Amino acid sequence: MTASARYERVVRKAQADGRIPAVSVALHRADREPWVFTVGDSGNPDHPLNADTRFRIGSITKTFTAVLVLQCRDEGLLDLDDPIGRHLPVPAHGDALIRRLLSHTAGFQREPYGDIWDTLQAPDPTEVLAQLDRAERVLPNARRYHYSNLGFAVLGQLVAKLRGGSWAEVVAEKVLGPLGLGATTLNPPPQAAVGYVVDDFSDAARPEPQTDLGGVGPAAQLWSTAGDMATWGAFLAHPATVDPGGKVLAAATVDEMRFPATVTHEAVWQAGFGLGLIIEPQSRWVTHVGHDGAMPGFLASAYGRRGGEGVPAGLGAAVLGSSGTSRLIGDVVHELLKLAVELDPADITPWTIAAPAPREYRSILGHWYSEGTPFVFSWHDGALRARLTELPADSPPSIFEPLPGQPDVLRTVSGRETGELLRLTRDEAGAVVRMHWATYRVTRDQQGFDGGAASDGSA
Template identity: 35%
Template sequence: MTGVADEVLLPGTRRALVRRLAVGQAEGRAPSMVAAVVRDGEVVWQGARSGMSGPAPDGNVQYRIGSITKTFTAVLVLRLRDEGLLDLGDPLEKHLPGTGVGEVTVRQLLAHTAGLAAETPGQWWERSPSSLRPGLADVLGEEPSRHPTGQRFHYSNPGYTLLGALVAEVRQASWEEVLRRELLEPLGLDRTTVQPLAPYAGGWAVHPWADVLLPEPAEDLGIMGPAGCLWSTTGDLARFAAFLARGDERVLSAESVLEMRTPAAPPDSPGLAAGDGYGLGVQIHRQGDRALVGHSGSLPGYLAALVLDVEEGLASVVLANCTSGAAVYSVAADLIETVAAAEPRIPAPWHPLNEVDPAVLELAGPWYWGTQVLALRPTAGGGVDLAPVDGVGRASRFRANADGTWTGLDGYYAGEVLAAVRRADGGVSHLDLGSFVFTREPYEAGAPVPGGVDPGGWRPLPS
């Protein structure tokens, strides 16, 4: 994604995007605001609005991205898991001893369910020298917990500081070095850095009642860096958004980035707005019928948002250089809605499978769970889809296993094993899925339906 293919969007769509960005910058009173829209991995639009003297910033100008950094840190942790160096259910103490909160798990830290405090003790850490917090004990303080572990979502910057320290401990290298070597360089994010690299936008506070500015300090966050230190550009974050949508085997598989985008915090947690969720380093938000994932970020002088609609193949990035006021997440979500509404995604052409196992093809068609009818369809690579025919109920995709079974990838049956159970003559008796029995006929006589099937069979209502 080195260029911007404006011509792929209609003129009316481009004008609507320009207007939304302009309204966001003007109403938010941001000194400058830059944005990009990505479709199917390619930048299809970028824009900028500036009230400062000189040329408007472009996709190569750095802004501080705050807590979007957490998503980068989460990727590094998932890499450790995928390499077998840790398990997400491991207590922190197993890999990073001596913190005083070692009973919390890696997963809980990733999902902000460890119960740790939102901020550090002492001075406002984002606006004070990192020398005040030289060690993890200074970040956590004497009372690091606010809630019982695992019971609710409670956003924690110290929690992601611990994850950064975990990465450094397991890799025996600094978090910054691991980030550069394992994520930034493979994805070509050469404008994403821990320290600002010119050209970059200066950070400003805008007076709430007057159109005047105050420069904000850009502190080195020290060991708090994994929670929010990074500087980046719309160009780099567009590449990162494409990675979060489909993975990259050099960094993290598509299956693992899907896991990041899957809710991990307790549903309806007191710490989350209705309909929202949090995955593993990824915020989850519903806007109408649209499922959005990504992350927002803020540090004194800067606001940032990275938002994806994976189903629509769209992503947007919005960056501003003001402490508050500019609704960058809303702007980013609206940019996606603008493109999706004006130019809905055109489906890829249907094409037949290159090959299919006859044993899998034999299973295609209707199956009954009790009286509900579901359709099983073979997919590429020997996988299958299983979904209610009427579209209401539990649907999942399954990947093939070497032993002839399948494992659920999403939905209610994620992680559950689907197996075709055969009779002595080799014919298929039924499907077994997490103890549920699926038969070729509703409550098929002779099938091993739990509780049995009434021998009198189906009958009309008695008069």
Template identity: 40%
Template sequence: MPGSTLLPTTARALTRRLAVEQAEYRVPSLVAAVVRDGELAWWDARGRVDSAARPDTDTQYRIGSITKTMVGTVVLRLRDEGKLDLSDPLERHIPGTPLGDRTIAQLLAHTAGVRAESTGDWWERTPGGHWNELAASLDGEAVLHRAGRRHHYSNVGYAALGELVARLRGQSWFDAVRAEVLAPLGMDRTTPSAVAPHATGWAVHPWADVVLPEPAHDHGAMGAAGQLWSTVDDLARWTAFLAGETDPVLSKDTWEEMREPATVIDGDEWVNGYGLGVQLCRHDGRRLVGHGGAMPGFIATVWADPADRTGVLFLSNTTYGGIRGRLDLAMLDILAEHEPSMPEEWLPAESADPALLALTGPWYWGSASIALHLRADSWLELKALAHGGRTSRFRPEGEDTWIGLDGYYTGERLRAVRGPDGTVDHLELISYVFTREPYSPAAPIPGGVDSGGWRGR
């Protein structure tokens, strides 16, 4: 039976929106869910997976390109282990490939300029072969755009990343995904081929209420682009991962890097973008991370809002175009209207280092005012004051040194410089000097400070 820990009015609104989507677009079966604070908070389903059975949270559907998010996660784990650098050209790890001059980061973000599909027959409806066969078929036709020029979605690029994982792990890309992602998260119903109970993929006739079964093949080397099947229960765990519950799969720093915009798809006022293995979306003030997936007979989507600790997902067994009402974003809108999440309760820190407390409060870069805030986790947070400016969080890296985690200061070091008496005289960040008063004449401000000091006109 459908379940919910949400208010009855919220659950009713979600169920109605699900029912409208399934009925209006004639979807054979559709199951959707909400994840909050790492737990499955609501789910419901409409339609049938066969003549009698309704889908539930253990019914498998193909998830298509959501597979890419899991393959990308293993690639980032390899980087964290020092087995590759994201700036490495693919040739360094897979010699002889026709896209060998494109970097691993570009492949992850679809900015490598690699062709979208493999050559030959429609790959999603035909069995696939070995990587060597795929690579040979691409010779002379592998790349379409200058590397880094633009976003160009590439299933072939993820086939290359699947081969990269296989070579560096000494096992298939799926075995690596299962060992390093699925097993640690308890996703034992995510598999490369269907395991009962599962839905059958259907194409719905555009002008008649009849359906046609779609094929499901092993796509070989192209499998890393969209092979996997999964369930609501498993994808709820994946949604929680995307929302920030990354242990024990990725460090928080790498997860943050994963969801930074590496490219935008739709211009200056971007709504859709791509990170390292994940799609990004801005919707009504939310910054979402996730991915959609489509294979013949199936459409699926997962979105997570880390700031809200909320995510939504749906699985369906209908071919491309069968879901057109943006059910995913509509579910987020319903939650925002009926049952917005509560902010985390603020609690004071258990203790505070007096040396860190002494650093808090206003500082000045020239005449621009900023403030340092000491967080409960002993990190520092730089906040712009009257004149605006850049903000960032800083994690301790050593004595009197912190590393920037956000925005302009990401990776840069903030240092507290002490005077002869041991007290902090000023702060240094990149080439900037922060002092306790604007243009302090005693500080080593680049260019010096006019000896006449502040004056009237």
């Protein structure tokens, strides 16, 4: 059975077992043409189900709002540790930090004031802010994870104010246009699928209303296709493959967004939350990063895969369904990402001879000790690296970059001790004979903290 046939079978089974009226899925990767598959009935007699059918993506919208916030930060319009009241005129909770709102740790209640899921009447952008004094702070700032649509509604009004337009205008101009996500829209186009609530005890299904979220739109308003959302998942995992020029966001900033700020449950560490992104650990060194979405009649998932052997660059997947009641949609996206690596791994690039390490760093290469523990320092892909000797070869190394104009002082830019300095000490001939990494002494022989050789035994 071909890889495509295996993918298709997974989707068909989920659609049948989950009793989902329409399912659209896509896989995106930098080294292959996109794979898109649909099964079911759109419920729209004028527009049968196909790859261009639009589905509500719900809270995947939050990832777009988060990117807009980080764009503002990178341009100096805000600091993530600013209180929201520094930028918005709010009647309450102005001390909530932007960073905490992004990671759902500001303690805001889940929804805006009022029973909007009963009335299906959402506040407009002005009302979202004006009614903050009627919304609870259900937890202290930074106490723990608590998911909040209200928090992201406020963040959406933040970027709108800083950019001088509506949130919808800003997301179209700053993200959708530059990435070519032309099928992602604020409102449902004519080819939109009908969303349903499927009866638990029969094969009946009831169409759900199409709700306009107004001022809560930055949390869950958007509609899209599986193809666009698989591309978006790839961007969140490997931005350089989708946005090589960094027009939307620098790759280093997306890295920052992916770093877990909190776990979603204190006892079961199955998922974390970064800056607007969900991080789901898979096997060793592998994570899926993205978001799920739910709106009346629709469930959606879009994720990219990072780490692990055989993972192609720019691997993203999306699963969109026209049922608000089948949680299988969220399982399929992770299964497809896993299968894509198992059935069609990235091509293996042949090893080739490269230039040697710069002369000033060659005396570093080899085995060293710090805190009595062995490390190996090496030069690969144009950078100095270090790894605990006992770790497997596929474990992420520490990578160093010299400070400008200071070749003997290097910054750890990834891996163990990220951010810390590595300072080199040389002998009269210029060879490195000792190093200090995060202030810990690094030596060629194994030493105690008093500087004595471990091989000497007791003093």
